[in-house]
Amino acid sequence: MTDATALIDALDRAGYRLTEPRRAMAGLISDQTGHFTAADLVVDARTRRLGIGRATIFRALDLFEDLGVVERLDLPSGDHAYVPCEPIHHHHVICSSCGRTEDVDDPGIDAVTRSVARRTGFRIDSHRLELFGLCPACAGSVDPR
Ligand SMILES: [Zn+2]
Ligand SMILES: [Zn+2]
Ligand SMILES: [Zn+2]
Structure with missing residues (x-):
């Protein structure tokens, strides 16, 4: 599994501000086991009372995907899921x-x-x-x- 530092470093290297929601997202993603969906993160964020909503989660996922530290998977079921990844x-x-x-x-x-x-x-x-x-x-x- 990826640790949150790898995700935070990627933001930092690409020149993004390390806002509280982005840090929270990095923690949330690094705590997932196996692949996860955007909906999983929404539920998790709510359970942990992180105060980050659906829109923020979707935007952050897009951003992490662009940075290559999260990869989108197309599952055989037709659903989409994500995994934390090395950007190689x-x-x-x-x-x-x-x-x-x-x-x-x-x-x-x-x-x-x-x-x-x-x-x-x-x-x-x-x-x-x-x-x-x-x-x-x-x-x-x-x-x-
Ligand atoms: Zn299995
Ligand atoms: Zn990977
Ligand atoms: Zn290949």
Whole structure:
């Protein structure tokens, strides 16, 4: 999991003022386990009486996403969720049951990209890849007996 400092540092480096709501958001995000939705944060902020509303939470999520420290995931259910991330290119393996997320690097995808570029004539600038399944703990618990 990311700690709040990484999120706060990213704001600082990009020249954003470290306002109280932004600090509160950094803490909120770093305390999430696995991936989380904007709605999860809204509920959490309310429970902790942080005094930050929906609009602030959505704006802060956008900002953290732009800074590359939070990444948006498109779940197979059609919902969107977020994970705290390192701002370097990587992929995720995501548990569909508990939401546990791990960063994975990019084995072989560059080669696929080059081959697609060659076949289609496209200049490919970016790609996304997310792998969904069951984490070892969840796979173990559904083991038929
Ligand atoms: Zn990540
Ligand atoms: Zn799991
Ligand atoms: Zn990649």
